[in-house]
Structures are given as structure tokens and as C-alpha cells.
Amino acid sequence: MVRLEEVSLQYGNARRAGPMVLHDLSFIVPEGGFRWLRGPSGAGKTSLLRLLHLAVRPSRGRLFVFGSDTGVARRAELPALRRRIGMVFQDFRLLTHLSAFDNVALPLRLAGRPEAKVAPDVAEMLRWVGLSARMAARPAALSGGEQQRVAIARAVVGRPSLLLADEPTGNLDDAQAERLMRLLKEMNRLGATVIVATHNAALVARHPGPALRLEQGRLIDDG
Amino acid sequence: MAEPPYRRPRRSDDLGLRHALGDRMLPLLVAAMAFLAALALAGSAGAAALVRHWQEGAAAALTVQVPTPAAPAAAPAEGERLAAVLAALQSAPGVAAARALTPAELAALLRPWLGTAGSDPALPLPAVIAVHLVPAAPDPDALQDQLGRIAPGTLVESHGVWVARLARLGRSVQGCAWLVLAVVAAVAVAVVTAATRAGLAARREAIELVHGLGATDGYIARRFARRATWLALLGGVIGTLAALPVLGLLAALAAPFTGPPDLAMLPADLLVGLPALPLAAAAIGFVTAQATVRRWLRRLP
Numbered sequence: 001m002v003r004l005e006e007v008s009l010q011y012g013n014a015r016r017a018g019p020m021v022l023h024d025l026s027f028i029v030p031e032g033g034f035r036w037l038r039g040p041s042g043a044g045k046t047s048l049l050r051l052l053h054l055a056v057r058p059s060r061g062r063l064f065v066f067g068s069d070t071g072v073a074r075r076a077e078l079p080a081l082r083r084r085i086g087m088v089f090q091d092f093r094l095l096t097h098l099s100a101f102d103n104v105a106l107p108l109r110l111a112g113r114p115e116a117k118v119a120p121d122v123a124e125m126l127r128w129v130g131l132s133a134r135m136a137a138r139p140a141a142l143s144g145g146e147q148q149r150v151a152i153a154r155a156v157v158g159r160p161s162l163l164l165a166d167e168p169t170g171n172l173d174d175a176q177a178e179r180l181m182r183l184l185k186e187m188n189r190l191g192a193t194v195i196v197a198t199h200n201a202a203l204v205a206r207h208p209g210p211a212l213r214l215e216q217g218r219l220i221d222d223g
Numbered sequence: 224m225a226e227p228p229y230r231r232p233r234r235s236d237d238l239g240l241r242h243a244l245g246d247r248m249l250p251l252l253v254a255a256m257a258f259l260a261a262l263a264l265a266g267s268a269g270a271a272a273l274v275r276h277w278q279e280g281a282a283a284a285l286t287v288q289v290p291t292p293a294a295p296a297a298a299p300a301e302g303e304r305l306a307a308v309l310a311a312l313q314s315a316p317g318v319a320a321a322r323a324l325t326p327a328e329l330a331a332l333l334r335p336w337l338g339t340a341g342s343d344p345a346l347p348l349p350a351v352i353a354v355h356l357v358p359a360a361p362d363p364d365a366l367q368d369q370l371g372r373i374a375p376g377t378l379v380e381s382h383g384v385w386v387a388r389l390a391r392l393g394r395s396v397q398g399c400a401w402l403v404l405a406v407v408a409a410v411a412v413a414v415v416t417a418a419t420r421a422g423l424a425a426r427r428e429a430i431e432l433v434h435g436l437g438a439t440d441g442y443i444a445r446r447f448a449r450r451a452t453w454l455a456l457l458g459g460v461i462g463t464l465a466a467l468p469v470l471g472l473l474a475a476l477a478a479p480f481t482g483p484p485d486l487a488m489l490p491a492d493l494l495v496g497l498p499a500l501p502l503a504a505a506a507i508g509f510v511t512a513q514a515t516v517r518r519w520l521r522r523l524p
Contacts, residue, residue: 057524083437097239110438
């Protein structure tokens, strides 16, 4: 499902090289696997998630997602791979001009789902995250927690094969965080590979599982 | 109580382009381009029509000068030289009509050069015959030879040389008009490119997000192209409509050369070209936005 072979990531371009943020990472997360992604701030967790989300390509090494070597894959091949990945961003990244409904519907519409089949799934997903009364609200009218839940609904509505979450409980109360963890576990049980970056040690303690630990861009523990 | 079903806004605008590509500046600039293009098109069509008009007129007319018109013709039986030449012209194949100008008409023709002296009967002036030809007109050189034998010194003047010069001038004006059209099109491309780039910069985060969610380059480029096409079409229609009164005024000014002003009398290529302007503006909007967005998207993985 996800395989990294000595992957490094350096921001910048050929003319102006930026900092090296990930160094020689090698690990495998099998299909249907679950991993916590842990490490202090600046360890490279978000950069690793960006790599797995195909938002950047590795500077060195080989990254396989769904069996495709994404470092050398043609640009035109990547959108189809991205549509199989769900991503919960730390800063939500909701489109401010769209309603909660349309934000959640976006991945389905991008995948070409007919409109008649979009509405039931989106409504169900928003009901599940407790926002069925807020479908028409724009992000500016939602609280931080509500925006977080919309972002979660958008990430899972397309039933992705790979679900990535970057501090998904940061703006949720304990009850909502538990509810989210149940959703992630359920998706994992149904076959999705799930990788969750978090600082929340209590959450990890309540839901023990294998973890990838990063420090200064290096993998120091894989399991 | 059951919650009301959510209704999606009728016009989908996933990228928020209604704000990023506003409906004022781009249509206004494209309208200005379309206005200029309409004038250039009219200039080109007008010049072409004038050239045609002059050439048809020149091909259908000759002027014949007969010096000492009252003197006997080469063959005394033919009478005076003017009468002999007129008779020859009227019986020549290809001549529709031949008429000697009256002394008053001749004086009026000469007034710009000679003033009232042109009316002096003591001035030895040649007689001038205006000849109208049918389409299968005789060769002017052959006619000159024939008339010269009847009345030596007779001069046949074809209008062709002058008209050829005027036609060259007309074609130069036409070339300039096409050059202006090309420049206007290039400026329109630059305007749409700049507006699209501004839209890309304004919606960068949204574009990166939908790109990350799996949108193809084609999906994003289509969104921009659809908006740019509509705005350019709108600007094209406004600019073309704004040009119509000006074209009417120009047609009125050109009336002495082309006949009474009337929209139906506008050159056919102009009548075809004007409605095509908004479509051309829309095509420029579509192609330019597509190319600009696709080029910009190449910076994303």
C-alpha cells in the first residue's frame, strides 16, 4: 500500500535549495494497516503526510503508493491516485466560498460522481459528524470544531483507500475526538490504510497501535 | 421536524472564480478591444469596397480629348473632327454612350486650374468626350489608333492608371487595418492572460486544494476557461454594439463615395465580420485561459 525506500525530501528547487526536512525514510504500511505518526513539532510529520498525499515528490529514494512509484509516475497519473487518498489537514483547508455541504461534496464531484448520488452520501456524512443542521453554512459561520468536522467528513466521504490525518483532534473536545477515532477505526476495519499524526498522548494511550516516530526528519521507531 | 433538503446553488463555482475573475474589468477591456477591432474591420471592408467601386468605375469609363475640334477630319467627307470622332465612338463595339462635354462643363472642370479664364472662348481648348463602356470594353490603345486616324492628335485617356494608384492606396489601408486587428487580438490575449494570472494568484489555495483532492489539470483549466470565455464574449458583444453608431456615422461620411448610408449597404464582409467579433473574443478567452492555467499548473506535482 505505502512503501518508502530511503526517501528524502528537500524543499526548494534546483536553483535555490531549501532545507532537507526528511532523511532516508524506509518503512512499509501494508494495505489495511494503521499507524500513529508521532514526534515533536518540526520533526517532519506534516512533510511526510504531504509526501504520502502526493502534494510533493520525493527528492531522493522511492515512494510507492498503491503500487505506483510516485517519484517517476507521469503527472497525469497522479490525480487518479490522489482521489483514492483522504486527507484531514491540520488547518482544515475548507473552501471559504462554499457551504459545508459543497466542501464535503467536492471529492465526489471531482471523482465524477453523478449529482443525484452525491447528495445522499454527503448528507449522511454530515449527519454522522453532527452537522446536518449546518449543511448550508459557510466555514466563516462555523466554529473551529465544526470546521474540523467538515474537514473530516470531506476526507472520508469518498471512502478512500488511504486516509491521512494531521492532528485531526486538535480542535475537538474529548467526546468528538473519541467519535472521530471510532470513525477512523471503522474505516480501517473496512480496509482503509490509516495514518494519523498527533501530539495527543492521551488519545494514543486510549487507542494503542503501531507508531512511526520521527525526530528531526529521521525515522527513529517503526512499530 | 425534518430538515429541509439542501439545495446546491444553480451555478457551480468550486474555485470561487466569480470573485477572482470579476465581471467588470475583463469585459470592459475586451469591449475596448472589440470596439477597436470593429473599427479596424470597418476600415478594411471600407477600403476594399472603395477599391472595388473605383476599379469598376474606371473599367467602365474613358475620356477622349480632340484638339481643334472644329477643324476638318482626316477624311473630309467625315466633316469636323469632333463630329467624326463622336460618330466613330458611337459605332465602336463596347461603347455604351459617348457625349461631348458642353463648354460650360469644360470650364467648370478647368476652373480649379485656370479660374474664369477657362471660359474665355479665345482659349484653344480641346473638346472632351466622356465615354461609358459596357463590360466587354474595347482596348484603349486600339481605340486610340482608330481615333487618331480619324482625327490626328486625339488622345484617349483610360482612368486605369489613376485608379491603379488609388487601389494600391486602398490596399495599403486594408493592410494597415489587418495589422491593427492583429495588434488588437494580441493585446486581447495579453489582457486575458493577465486577468487569468491574477485569478490564479487570488485562488491559489483553492486550486492547490482541489488539485490535492484529485482534480486534473483539465478540470481546473475548464473552470477558468468557462469563466474567461463568458466574460470575453460579454465584452465582445458590448464593444461591437458600441461600435455600431460610430460605423453608421462613418458610413454617412463615406456616402459621397459609396452611395446613401444604410446598414444593409455595408460591405458583406463587414456584415459577416461584426457578428464574428464577439465569437472571436470568446475564442481568445477560452484558448488563452486554458493555455495560461495549464502552464501555471505545471508547477504543481
